[in-house]
Amino acid sequence: MREWSAPALPAGWTTSGQPPFVARHEEVAALDAAWTDALAGAGRAVFVSGEAGSGKSRLVSEVCTRLSADGAAVLTGSCIQEFGAPFEPFDEPLRVLLPAYREDAAEASAVETVELLERVLERTGQDAADRSIGQERVFAAVVEVLRAAATSRPLVLALDDLHWAGPAAVQLLGRVVEGTTDARVLLLGTLRNSPPDRSDTLADSLAPLTRLTGVHRVELVPFTVEEIADYVEIRAGISRAGARESAEVLRELTGGNPFLLRAMWRPVVEAERQGSRRVIELPDSAGDLVRSRIALLDPAQRTVLQLAAVLGQEVDAGEMIGISETSVDVTLEALDAAARAGLIEAPREAGDRYRFPHAIARQAVTELIPNALVLRTHARIAQVLEADFPTAPRLIQRLAYHYTAARALGFGDHAVTYLTRAAELAEGRFAYEDSGRLFEHAAEISPDTDERAELLLRAADNWDLAADTARSRAICEQVLAAGTPRLRLRAAIRFEDASWRPGLPGHRALDLLSSALAGIPHDDGDPLYIEALGSLARATAFTGAVDEGERIGDRAVALARGHGDAQVLAANLRATATLTLRPRELTKRLARTTELTRLVRPVGTEWLGAAALWRAGLSYLIGDRAGMDESERDLVEVNRRWGRHWEYWDACLRYARAFVAGRLDEAATACRRAQRQETAFRGDATSTASAVQSYMVRRESGGLERLRGLITGEESPADRWAPGLLAIYTELELDSPAQRLLDWMLEHSGPDAADSSDWPARLAFMAEAALRLGDRAAAERLHPWLEEYAGLNLMSGMFVALFGGADRYLGEIESLCGTGSPIERFDAALDLAERAEAPLHVAQALAAQAAHLRRSDPASTAAQALASRALAIAEPAGLVRVMRSLGVGAAASARLAGGLTDREREVIGLIAEGRSNRDIAAALVISEHTAANHVRNILTKTGAVNRTQAAMFAREHGLAGGGLAGGGLAGG
Numbered sequence: 001m002r003e004w005s006a007p008a009l010p011a012g013w014t015t016s017g018q019p020p021f022v023a024r025h026e027e028v029a030a031l032d033a034a035w036t037d038a039l040a041g042a043g044r045a046v047f048v049s050g051e052a053g054s055g056k057s058r059l060v061s062e063v064c065t066r067l068s069a070d071g072a073a074v075l076t077g078s079c080i081q082e083f084g085a086p087f088e089p090f091d092e093p094l095r096v097l098l099p100a101y102r103e104d105a106a107e108a109s110a111v112e113t114v115e116l117l118e119r120v121l122e123r124t125g126q127d128a129a130d131r132s133i134g135q136e137r138v139f140a141a142v143v144e145v146l147r148a149a150a151t152s153r154p155l156v157l158a159l160d161d162l163h164w165a166g167p168a169a170v171q172l173l174g175r176v177v178e179g180t181t182d183a184r185v186l187l188l189g190t191l192r193n194s195p196p197d198r199s200d201t202l203a204d205s206l207a208p209l210t211r212l213t214g215v216h217r218v219e220l221v222p223f224t225v226e227e228i229a230d231y232v233e234i235r236a237g238i239s240r241a242g243a244r245e246s247a248e249v250l251r252e253l254t255g256g257n258p259f260l261l262r263a264m265w266r267p268v269v270e271a272e273r274q275g276s277r278r279v280i281e282l283p284d285s286a287g288d289l290v291r292s293r294i295a296l297l298d299p300a301q302r303t304v305l306q307l308a309a310v311l312g313q314e315v316d317a318g319e320m321i322g323i324s325e326t327s328v329d330v331t332l333e334a335l336d337a338a339a340r341a342g343l344i345e346a347p348r349e350a351g352d353r354y355r356f357p358h359a360i361a362r363q364a365v366t367e368l369i370p371n372a373l374v375l376r377t378h379a380r381i382a383q384v385l386e387a388d389f390p391t392a393p394r395l396i397q398r399l400a401y402h403y404t405a406a407r408a409l410g411f412g413d414h415a416v417t418y419l420t421r422a423a424e425l426a427e428g429r430f431a432y433e434d435s436g437r438l439f440e441h442a443a444e445i446s447p448d449t450d451e452r453a454e455l456l457l458r459a460a461d462n463w464d465l466a467a468d469t470a471r472s473r474a475i476c477e478q479v480l481a482a483g484t485p486r487l488r489l490r491a492a493i494r495f496e497d498a499s500w501r502p503g504l505p506g507h508r509a510l511d512l513l514s515s516a517l518a519g520i521p522h523d524d525g526d527p528l529y530i531e532a533l534g535s536l537a538r539a540t541a542f543t544g545a546v547d548e549g550e551r552i553g554d555r556a557v558a559l560a561r562g563h564g565d566a567q568v569l570a571a572n573l574r575a576t577a578t579l580t581l582r583p584r585e586l587t588k589r590l591a592r593t594t595e596l597t598r599l600v601r602p603v604g605t606e607w608l609g610a611a612a613l614w615r616a617g618l619s620y621l622i623g624d625r626a627g628m629d630e631s632e633r634d635l636v637e638v639n640r641r642w643g644r645h646w647e648y649w650d651a652c653l654r655y656a657r658a659f660v661a662g663r664l665d666e667a668a669t670a671c672r673r674a675q676r677q678e679t680a681f682r683g684d685a686t687s688t689a690s691a692v693q694s695y696m697v698r699r700e701s702g703g704l705e706r707l708r709g710l711i712t713g714e715e716s717p718a719d720r721w722a723p724g725l726l727a728i729y730t731e732l733e734l735d736s737p738a739q740r741l742l743d744w745m746l747e748h749s750g751p752d753a754a755d756s757s758d759w760p761a762r763l764a765f766m767a768e769a770a771l772r773l774g775d776r777a778a779a780e781r782l783h784p785w786l787e788e789y790a791g792l793n794l795m796s797g798m799f800v801a802l803f804g805g806a807d808r809y810l811g812e813i814e815s816l817c818g819t820g821s822p823i824e825r826f827d828a829a830l831d832l833a834e835r836a837e838a839p840l841h842v843a844q845a846l847a848a849q850a851a852h853l854r855r856s857d858p859a860s861t862a863a864q865a866l867a868s869r870a871l872a873i874a875e876p877a878g879l880v881r882v883m884r885s886l887g888v889g890a891a892a893s894a895r896l897a898g899g900l901t902d903r904e905r906e907v908i909g910l911i912a913e914g915r916s917n918r919d920i921a922a923a924l925v926i927s928e929h930t931a932a933n934h935v936r937n938i939l940t941k942t943g944a945v946n947r948t949q950a951a952m953f954a955r956e957h958g959l960a961g962g963g964l965a966g967g968g969l970a971g972g
Contacts, residue, residue: 001148004100006073011348012355013061019262020234021062023227024055027218031063034216035072035186039154043180043214047162047206049193050220053259053360056190057160059220064158064188072186073149074156079164080313081359083397083422083438086431087120087169089159090142090176095121097149104148113141120429134606135466136643138430139172143179154184161359162191163199167433168426168466170205177209193219213929222256231261236269246272259358263290263342290364293341297334300326304334305343309365310377314355317347319392323384379406382414396421400438407445416442420455427462436462440475453483453491460494467644469498480512485519489532492516496535499542500578501645506542513539527568530559534575541579546755549579557592570599574610581617581798582754583789590618597634609638609646616653617799620660621792623836632657648677649798655693656799660838662877664701665901668940671697688721689800692761694940695724696801700840701941702880704731706949713737717744723758727765730772742769742778754785761796763789764803771812779813786810793832793841804841805829808848815852822852839873840882846870847885900941905959907934908942912951912960 008014027048034044048056068074075096077089085091094117102114116138149155157176165173177187192198209215223231229247233240246269253268254260294302304324308315311323317335324331335354339346343365345355356362366374382402385392392398400418407415423438439459446452460475472494479491496509513536523529533556541549553576560569577592593615600607612634619627632653639650651674658666675690698704713734715725722745729738745766753759763786770778789806796803803809811825826849833841847870853863867886874882878900900908903924910920921931935947944950954960 001101001104001145001152003152004073004097004149006068006075006153007096009065009068009074010061010076011352012345013065015348020231021058022230022234023223024059024220027059027220028063030216030218031059031188034214035063035067035156037214038184038186041182041184043177043183043185043187045177045180045187045189045209045215046218047189047191047216048218048220049191051194051257052192052197053257053358054220054222055258056192056220058258060158060160060188060190064156067156071153072156073153074158076158076160078160079162079166079169081164082312082401083394084164084166084169085122085394085397086166086426086429086434087142087172089162089165090169090172091121093157094142094145097145101145101148110144112137113144116141116430117145122425122429133430133604134642134644135168135171135430135432136175136639136647137641139175139643140179140640142172143176146176146180146185147183150180150184155186157185157187159187159189162189162202163193163197165199165202166431167201167437168431169434170199170201171433171466173202174205174209177212177215181212181214223251223258223261224256225251228256228261232265232269235265238269242269242272259360290343290361291368293343294365294368296341297337300330301334301337304331305338305365306369306373307377307381308335308338308344308354309356309362309369310374311381313359313362314353316353316392319385319389320354322388323381325380375406375409378402379409379411382406382411396425404441404445412445412447416446416451416455419445423458423462432462432466433468436460436466436468436471449482450484450487453479453487457487457490457494460491460498464494464498464501469501472498476512480516485516486528489513489516489520489528493532493535496539500538504542506539509539510536510543524559525563527563527565530556530563530568531571533559534572538575538579544752544755546580546582550576550585553579566599570596570607573599574607578610578614580755581621581757581795582759583621583792586618586621586792590615590622593618601634604641606638606642606646608634609642609649612638613649613653613798617795620656620795620799620802620836623793623832623838625835625837628657628836645677648674651677652689652693652799656802659697659700660802660804660836660840662840662843662873662879664697664878664941665937668694668697668937672936672940688724689797692724692796692800695727697940699727699731700879700881702884703941703944704728706942706944706953708732717741722748723762723765726769730765730769733772735773738769739773739775742766742773742775746778746781754788758796760789760794760803761801763806764794764796764801764809767809767813771816774816776817779816783810783813783817786813791828791832793836804838804844805832807832808841808845811852812848815855823849826852839877840879843870843873843879843882846873847882851885900938900959904934904938904941907931908938908950908954908959911935911938911947912954914951 031046034046038044048059050056064074075093077092079089098114098117105111105114120138146155191202210217225247228250229240229243232246233243236243249268250261250264254264297305304326307324308320311319320335321328321331335344338344343361345357347353382399385395386399389395396418400415400422403411403415403418419438419442423435423442426435426438436459439455439462443452443455443459446455456475456479460472463472463475476491476495480488483491492512495512499506499509513532517532517536520529533552537549537553537556540552556572557576560572573592573596577589577596593611596611597608597615600611612631616628616631616635619631635650635653639646651670655667655670655674658670671690671693674693678690707728711728711732713736717725722741726738726741726745729741745762763782767782767786770782786806786809790810792806794803794806795801805828807825808829811822811829814820814825815822826845830842830845833845846866850863850866850870853860870882871886906924907920910923915923917928917931917935921928938950942950942953944953951960
């Protein structure tokens with residue numbers, strides 16, 4: 001990005017007459033240190049919090065003014081208390097940067113970034129439906145522009161009053177902080193941390209951010225007596241002793257609040273000079289503080305001031321003249337009089353606005369206005385703005401705000417109209433959270449039941465786009481309680497979709513759909529009825545009744561084909577292709593995902609993600625490497641454009657691809673990423689997916705030994721996930737508990753068990769236990785269940801646990817029982833693994849066949865050849881579990897313990913010496929961040945829950961004691 005010019009600092013920061021800046025020495029030092037880090041390319045974010053009037057904005061302005069003088073580019077933005085523009089306060093910085101970014105936008109992605117941000121900034125008339133793209137791509141675009149700007153010159157983003165930021169802006173704030181950790185960017189944000197202005201949405205967003213290295217919180221505390229004395233000494237020009245006496249009174253009166261100090265210091269000093277010490281009483285409210293100043297105005301002037309307070313924190317003189325019921329001269333004189341009284345600040349330069357010196361001052365004025373007058377003032381503001389100011393900034397949002405405030409006077413219809421338009425504007429600018437909230441607000445006001453239901457459904461759609469499926473479902477329940485039959489059916493369809501996304505059971509969705517369908521005619525030509533059948537099919541399947549779900553789904557797809565509407569067909573293909581992963585009719589579901597891909601890929605809809613994800617899963621089952629590759633490309637693109645829950649599924653697919661390829665480090669990293677995303681994606685559901693994924697990586701890398709001390713063998717399967725518990729018993733060779741639990745699971749495996757999404761994991765873990773125990777009876781019982789998966793890979797859930805070919809398990813069972821054709825089974829498993837290009841599964845199949853041959857001939861040369869092939873795959877990749885199955889000795893096991901790389905063995909040796917990440921980084925000449933990544937990988941691979949357990953692992957496996965000199969293999 002070429003050189004760009006930063007705008008002038010806000011006039012209020014640089015004009016004379018500013019009160020002296022005192023105290024806050026530690027806070028200034030913290031901000032200076034953050035800037036030093038940012039200059040070095042380590043992006044920083046500092047959030048300055050405190051009560052109203054505590055000096056947050058003044059601190060930031062003081063530091064930014066100095067940094068600007070030193071060459072920093074300072075961009076400012078602020079939030080307003082009323083309905084703001086989408087993504088405020090980032091809009092103003094983006095307006096500054098986008099022209100320069102546009103000049104260099106040559107690549108397609110950069111052009112797309114410009115188009116998206118121009119739409120966000122309302123510079124184009126593009127409608128929301130013109131392009132199918134998600135909010136996450138917009139967030140990425142903002143980060144791209146900021147990072148590009150910071151390459152030209154270091155950047156300071158000063159964002160004020162974040163407690164008033166809309167929910168979409170809060171989401172963007174998090175992405176900006178995370179996306180600029182390695183850029184020359186310092187973000188300074190101010191926020192109130194006490195009621196009534198404290199934002200829970202902002203607090204929830206900041207909580208995880210503060211765990212990042214470059215994010216800090218600075219909380220401003222009240223001034224001390226000495227700090228107040230510093231202020232008074234400068235302002236009053238009196239001795240230190242005199243200032244100290246006044247400071248004690250001011251501390252008692254103001255509580256050390258800087259804003260109140262600024263308003264109270266002069267009368268207190270005058271009182272002290274006249275000997276009337278402590279005659280001033282503490283005001284009951286901010287209104288009491290400004291009441292004496294308001295009393296200086298005549299009635300007409302007070303009316304104008306009250307209008308200004310209702311109009312906003314900043315007011316345009318032209319709007320004031322147009323709205324005021326007094327003459328032009330009286331209005332302007334009133335504004336000047338208010339400025340002389342210190343109640344409002346006059347424009348400092350051409351084009352500037354009148355503004356209240358602080359939100360406290362504006363609030364104090366509004367609190368003195370009778371409620372009836374407030375309502376009438378809001379009404380007049382809205383009517384005049386609507387009629388006479390068509391180009392006013394944020395006109396739609398302001399009309400929505402003022403008409404809503406005046407709805408008691410009969411302006412409810414106007415309020416609903418403009419709230420709806422504001423919601424549509426936010427939706428078109430990708431601010432889905434803002435849009436959802438505005439639609440809900442409009443619905444609350446609307447007296448019309450049908451209109452209210454329509455507005456709520458639009459709100460639910462936007463919350464779903466924002467990936468808040470819980471809120472979407474809750475809104476749908478409201479419509480289902482009061483809407484017309486067709487509206488209720490639409491709500492039930494939306495509810496089911498918002499249940500399926502996070503993987504919730506289908507029982508509630510099934511009840512709602514069944515009830516809603518009972519309320520409309522079953523017309524096979526009605527597209528809504530047809531779509532509802534598709535949703536009903538999936539909800540039914542997600543209750544465990546998969547056969548019934550398949551039957552309903554087949555009918556829905558047939559009706560959709562007959563109807564001829566591509567959208568209806570796509571909706572039903574999406575619903576019915578995602579019912580189940582069971583092998584029965586797998587080909588049919590794979591064909592549906594392929595057809596869905598063909599329908600939706602040209603238009604770029606988010607539905608491509610569902611098609612890609614399920615096609616990838618089905619392609620793994622049949623060993624179709626090309627299908628997985630194509631599906632992964634589609635899923636990556638959907639994640640790039642839409643993000644949110646697709647980031648979770650993208651991480652799961654990356655985990656799966658790395659895992660079957662034997663790249664366990666990469667799989668562990670993807671697993672951690674999926675775990676982070678799952679917290680948000682499944683925030684309203686209970687899932688063990690990430691725990692199982694982590695377990696699968698650890699067992700292949702030999703990292704389960706750490707669990708031994710946590711397992712007693714007496715655990716109840718009723719209190720835990722029994723398959724996982726059995727797997728741990730088996731891997732730790734706890735034979736008696738394993739036998740007990742295997743018997744229990746077989747006893748509780750009823751005829752409907754195969755419809756559960758975790759049935760493949762149950763089969764695999766039971767088969768492994770039976771093979772370990774040599775339990776022929778259990779193995780023979782498992783054989784027909786596994787036979788259904790012959791020719792396929794076993795996968796539990798969607799990329800949760802991947803076991804490789806079912807034929808390998810069948811071959812091992814037949815080898816144990818002396819039945820069937822084990823060699824044919826192993827050949828089939830090997831062919832499937834090689835076709836899928838899955839080295840881990842190849843090594844597993846080779847090792848299993850070698851074990852079978854050695855069962856009859858321990859000296860088998862064919863077995864040795866197979867074992868050598870398996871070892872050639874397993875040893876470089878650190879596949880400890882495969883190596884152990886090959887009988888590799890303890891020395892090799894220790895050398896490859898946990899599947900640690902050479903560098904990780906060096907690091908774990910230093911951990912065993914008690915070194916910190918900083919010490920490790922210095923010793924190995926790497927960054928502290930890289931050292932931390934190595935430590936995380938070591939904990940994952942070894943199964944250690946902390947550094948102490950990792951040190952124990954190092955000592956147990958001969959990796960401790962030598963440090964760099966003898967603990968690693970770096971020297972050859």
